[in-house]
Amino acid sequence: MRRVSVLEIDHLNKSYGALRALEDLTFDVRAGEIFGFVGSNGAGKTTAMRIMLGVLAADSGEVRWNGAALDLEARRRVGYMPEERGLYPKMKVGEQLMFLAGLHGMTPSDARAAVDRWTDRLGVGARRGDNVEKLSLGNQQRVQLAAALVHDPDVLVLDEPFSGLDPVAVDVMSAVLRERADAGVPVIFSSHQLDLVERLCDRVGIVRSGRMEALGTIDELRSTDRPRYLLDLRAAPSEVDALVASLPGAAVVPASGRHGGPVVVELTDAAPDAAQALLAGAVRLGHVQEFSPVRPTLADLFRGVVSSADAPAQADPSADEGRRRRGRREVAA
């Protein structure tokens, strides 16, 4: 019996001096799944991805692929797009991709075919003979993705693959990621474009200060014990307030309902039928224009997770250093 392919990130810890970049970071990505890795700047996403690729050593913890440690041999089957893009600026696109494919163990003829296929697919086929530095940043980005895909990897780890892409390229990239996932490849990518993550990902992990704060499908993350409902009711605001007040555990979300518009009602510790009771009351009160559950967006969830932090999250030592240096400069000025 063949076990399901899974990329396991198991209790990773990493410190830079006194700074804890990763703290017991644990999650897994299954075959065929697109995993969205979300977190504010310096939360530890890039550190985690670098550790997965062996570019950085963890203090403790392990990354496993199909149950075995993800060693150098296994990493050759991973497609990686680092946060800071890296290609030889003075090397032709085609030769560069051929070289990288070769390092990943492809024969020259396979590599040639794969390079042609991926550059065409990503819309940079016409630039194969140009030096990378001559390409626009967006096109360099496409070449970078081609570099991650050219060896037909078993795992895809992409750090901010969508940053700097035009909408057409975003669509192409999205389609490619979906297609690779459907082919059974676990795909993990980080992004700040939360709408994209929401649309694309099967599961999402939100990291803050090196810790996994929330992990699950978007629906799981959205499910809450304090559901909210939007109620658009033709009635006097005072009557609406009275109705909400009459229901145990229900409250109007403060910012809503001004100027007689729809109100958002939050039900805390509510009985399963509280929403129905609210609706019934509303119908009795007047003409109900709209009554619907308010589903938080990923951005809402993200803000919720991040704002619950007291201190600003920080994990990148160089960024931290820069911040300190800037601070000093300001003092000096």
Place this chain on the structure above:
Amino acid sequence: MRGNVVWMVARREIITRMLTKANIISMVVMLVVILAGAGVGRYFLEREQGPEATRIAVDQAAAALGEPIAAAAGPDVDLEVVTMTDDEARAALADTDAEEQLDAFVVGDPASPRVVVAEQADAQVLDTVTAAVRAYVVADQIGELGGDPAAFEQAMAAAVPQVEALDPPDAGFDGAAFGIATVMISLLLFALIGSGSMIAMGVVEEKTSRVVEILLSTIKPTQLLAGKIVGIGIYGLFQVVVLGAALVVATRILGVDGISVDIGSAMIWLVVWFLLGYLLFALLFGGFAALVSRQEDIGSVTTPLMFLLFVPFYVTMFLVPNDPDSTLVRVLSQVPFFAPFMMPVRDAFGALDGWEMPLAIAIAAVTIPVLIWLAARVYQRGVLHTGGRMKLTEALRG
């Protein structure tokens, strides 16, 4: 499989460096300069060396001076004595464009002749004629006194003091050996600096462009460094061989014959010491360059290494030609960073005992693994370090 990866990296280095327009142009320019320089040099050498043979004409009356003049000039001087009439000689003297220029015309009484010249008497010609006239007069006088002029001449020839030096200088300063040695180690220095900085720049380029992160997710840092060193080494060797061959051709063009240096074996030693020197220095360049992340900072790590190249070069230039087998030179030429410069030069001067070259090669060969270890360690620590310059001690400790 893994070795293959090293070769792939090496191949990329060779292709991207060798086939650039700038490189091809600079190689061609250097070859043209060397060969054209040799051609020009030959032209001047020939003009200088090929001074027309000295031609002195005598008239019928002074014909008796012909033999004494030839004898006075000695066997080393290319001198021709001809007999001419007055008109012929004057015409020949006036014709300054003639292929065989006449330098002087000796007329009249052999005991007190007149010397006719075009503009000014050449001092050497005048000396020669003066000596000839004296010899003629002395021989004449001795004959008149009843002596034997031939016996007198023999006695005179033998009357030369024998010099005995207590501390004779070594066979004189060997100019050809010095010239060839200078050119050789200059080429060596040029190649080592060139390939060393190429490695340093390559390492930093990968760091700056961050491509190193992609590479290192696939191959080991040591494989990347090894590939780079092998690739640039092959490229550097190619340069040394091509330029060295051009220099050999240049010496042929210059027609330097009969010199004490065997150019073929000098070339072989040049290649051997380039390879050893390359490994000694390239490893340090590669390892240390990983400590910085920006091209602007390269200087801070390569400057000490440049000193490590220039100091042995200049020490060699100053010490070895003067005294190629002094104790200091013997000792220094066994030190790994000095050996690549000193050994080929001492070899060119023929100052090596049989055991010295093999011992120096062995010492260098033993040093290289130590440097490999050092470079690999520094490189591995440094290559993924971003931001400012990483301290060497930090890289070594970790």
